[in-house]
Amino acid sequence: MSDAVGIIWRRVLTGALTVVGAITLLFLLIQFVPGDLASILYGPRVTDALRASLAERMGTDQPLPVQLYLFLSHAVRGDFGTNVISGRPILDEILGVLPNTLALALSALGLSLLIGIPLGALAAVRPGSLADRILGALSVVLITTPSFVVAILLLLVFSLALDWLPVAGAGTPGDPVDQLAHLILPTTALAVGWIGYLARLVRASLLEVLAEPHVRTLRAYGVPEWRVILIYALRPALIPVIAILGMALGDLIGGALFAELIFGRPGLGTLAYNAVVSRNFAVVQATTTVIVLVYVTANIAVDILSGAIDPRFRRTAGEEAR
Amino acid sequence: MRAFLGRIWREKGGRTGILLVALILCIALIVPLLAPDPNKIDVPMRFLPPSLLHPLGTDNLGRDLLARVAVGTRSALWIACVVIALSMAGGLTLGVIAALSGRLVDRLVTGFCDIVSAFPSYILVFSLVALYGAGLGKLVVAIALAFLPQFARITRSQALTLRHRPFIESARLMGLPATTIIRRHVLPNIVGPVIVLASMNIPSVITTEAAMSFIGLGVQPPQTSLGTLIRDGYVFLDQSWWPIIGAVAVLAIATLGCTLLGEALRDVVDPKLRREP
Numbered sequence: 012m013s014d015a016v017g018i019i020w021r022r023v024l025t026g027a028l029t030v031v032g033a034i035t036l037l038f039l040l041i042q043f044v045p046g047d048l049a050s051i052l053y054g055p056r057v058t059d060a061l062r063a064s065l066a067e068r069m070g071t072d073q074p075l076p077v078q079l080y081l082f083l084s085h086a087v088r089g090d091f092g093t094n095v096i097s098g099r100p101i102l103d104e105i106l107g108v109l110p111n112t113l114a115l116a117l118s119a120l121g122l123s124l125l126i127g128i129p130l131g132a133l134a135a136v137r138p139g140s141l142a143d144r145i146l147g148a149l150s151v152v153l154i155t156t157p158s159f160v161v162a163i164l165l166l167l168v169f170s171l172a173l174d175w176l177p178v179a180g181a182g183t184p185g186d187p188v189d190q191l192a193h194l195i196l197p198t199t200a201l202a203v204g205w206i207g208y209l210a211r212l213v214r215a216s217l218l219e220v221l222a223e224p225h226v227r228t229l230r231a232y233g234v235p236e237w238r239v240i241l242i243y244a245l246r247p248a249l250i251p252v253i254a255i256l257g258m259a260l261g262d263l264i265g266g267a268l269f270a271e272l273i274f275g276r277p278g279l280g281t282l283a284y285n286a287v288v289s290r291n292f293a294v295v296q297a298t299t300t301v302i303v304l305v306y307v308t309a310n311i312a313v314d315i316l317s318g319a320i321d322p323r324f325r326r327t328a329g330e331e332a333r
Numbered sequence: 334m335r336a337f338l339g340r341i342w343r344e345k346g347g348r349t350g351i352l353l354v355a356l357i358l359c360i361a362l363i364v365p366l367l368a369p370d371p372n373k374i375d376v377p378m379r380f381l382p383p384s385l386l387h388p389l390g391t392d393n394l395g396r397d398l399l400a401r402v403a404v405g406t407r408s409a410l411w412i413a414c415v416v417i418a419l420s421m422a423g424g425l426t427l428g429v430i431a432a433l434s435g436r437l438v439d440r441l442v443t444g445f446c447d448i449v450s451a452f453p454s455y456i457l458v459f460s461l462v463a464l465y466g467a468g469l470g471k472l473v474v475a476i477a478l479a480f481l482p483q484f485a486r487i488t489r490s491q492a493l494t495l496r497h498r499p500f501i502e503s504a505r506l507m508g509l510p511a512t513t514i515i516r517r518h519v520l521p522n523i524v525g526p527v528i529v530l531a532s533m534n535i536p537s538v539i540t541t542e543a544a545m546s547f548i549g550l551g552v553q554p555p556q557t558s559l560g561t562l563i564r565d566g567y568v569f570l571d572q573s574w575w576p577i578i579g580a581v582a583v584l585a586i587a588t589l590g591c592t593l594l595g596e597a598l599r600d601v602v603d604p605k606l607r608r609e610p
Binding site: 044 | 346444447449453455456459460461464465536540543544547548570577581584585589592593
């Protein structure tokens with residue numbers, strides 16, 4: 012068991028180092044941006060006094076390593092400073108919209124698992140059949156259609172032409188039905204690609220498991236086919252699915268950015284986009300940092316989860332430690 | 334070459350891939366020769382539905398949409414090629430350096446790749462463009478950086494397996510300079526999987542460019558790409574839904590065709606890579 016704890020610790024530590032590296036990279040990238048912040052923010056009205064006061068407020072009058080240290084140590088405590096335009100703490104603004112984005116990304120992930128896994132299993136049960144070939148073609152189409160295109164098409168059909176679902180926003184806070192109604196279209200748009208991807212992944216993985224000797228033995232013992240598939244084969248076949256969940260969440264958060272803009276949903280995407288338009292770098296930096304943090308954390312969690320679920324991984328990891 | 338295309342043709346999905354990519358190439362290369370000027374403004378003819386004269390209709394300024402979609406397709410393909418060339422060149426260089434240099438350099442390169450991949454790719458491109466401003470050149474560099482770690486990783490792992498193979502060791506013992514060993518013996522042996530990765534990434538690059546241009550942070554008008562066309566169509570959606578259809582269809586066909594072709598290419602070049610969907 013101590014082996015496992017060691018492995019988890021090492022994974023968390025490298026994850027933390029990666030996050031620190033990512034924050035540093037972002038910080039350095041901002042340093043190379045041409046033009047100074049004051050003239051970008053104040054425009055032609057900028058004076059030396061304004062410039063100096065802004066530099067002092069933002070800490071940009073300090074040497075670079077000191078700035079980096081200050082930014083990192085503040086970021087670790089969740090302090091990203093104040094939004095110079097709205098005057099509110101950036102962390103509050105992010106926390107205000109983070110649940111919207113996470114709800115969108117997680118519901119899209121849930122929907123793609125809910126539909127993708129059964130589709131993949133269905134295709135794997137009868138490889139080469141008509142259903143399998145149709146599902147195969149369908150998956151490729153789903154994977155390759157960009158999610159922002161799906162979002163536009165859904166908006167076109169269900170909101171504008173049919174007027175079934177609300178067009179914009181995240182719904183009235185405190186009204187779950189309304190919020191859910193606002194979630195349907197963006198969730199579907201995001202999930203479509205991953206439904207196709209998961210269907211193919213599950214199909215390939217299940218076919219591999221079904222070809223293994225222990226499945227043949229189960230069949231020889233007369234275990235009903237549905238039990239062989241649902242109870243014995245599908246579970247190990249889902250291990251690769253768990254392994255990509257972290258990547259999927261990152262991709263969905265990235266995609267949520269576009270879905271939020273198209274559907275006018277408040278979220279990290281809209282926050283960052285508005286910050287970009289007003290050249291408000293501190294907000295972009297903070298939003299990106301939070302997304303990286305969520306993404307890396309999800310990947311660590313997934314790695315640990317796969318280790319906990321897959322006994323083969325546990326054994327090899329243990330042997331490696333010995 | 335013909336035999337190679339023939340093998341792709343026989344591969345599952347390869348035929349559809351070849352046909353769709355050929356269609357896209359026709360749109361990008363041949364249509365501009367036949368269609369009217371994509372920038373000719375004719376306001377009274379705005380928002381026309383498809384007709385013989387304008388097969389995809391006209392946009393909000395009465396410009397011919399087929400001609401504009403053709404130009405957009407051309408720039409999408411062009412951008413995809415440049416991006417892939419850049420990230421492949423960068424990835425090959427970093428990967429070979431990491432694999433053949435000492436441990437410290439290897440750690441630095443892998444660390445760099447880990448850090449870059451800690452950003453979901455859309456988010457990295459978005460942040461870079463957010464900081465350095467929109468525009469074609471910056472977008473290309475940003476997307477290339479986002480795709481670079483994959484190329485560096487695959488190059489590194491391929492080069493590592495070669496490192497202690499007898500023919501490399503003997504080349505080294507013969508005193509050949511490192512650059513010659515890399516050029517003559519390492520690169521030819523790792524190029525297969527790298528080409529496959531490149532072709533598999535083309536659809537993602539096309540999509541990323543279109544998405545960024547769609548939200549107004551990529552290619553800037555008057556330059557045209559599929560993304561800017563979709564954006565224009567989206568803005569005027571309440572007046573006519575024709576303008577958006579052509580660009581969306583071409584984008585979908587391009588990504589579908591390139592994906593099918595890329596997968597067929599992978600199965601022909603290296604069936605071992607097939608495991609993953």
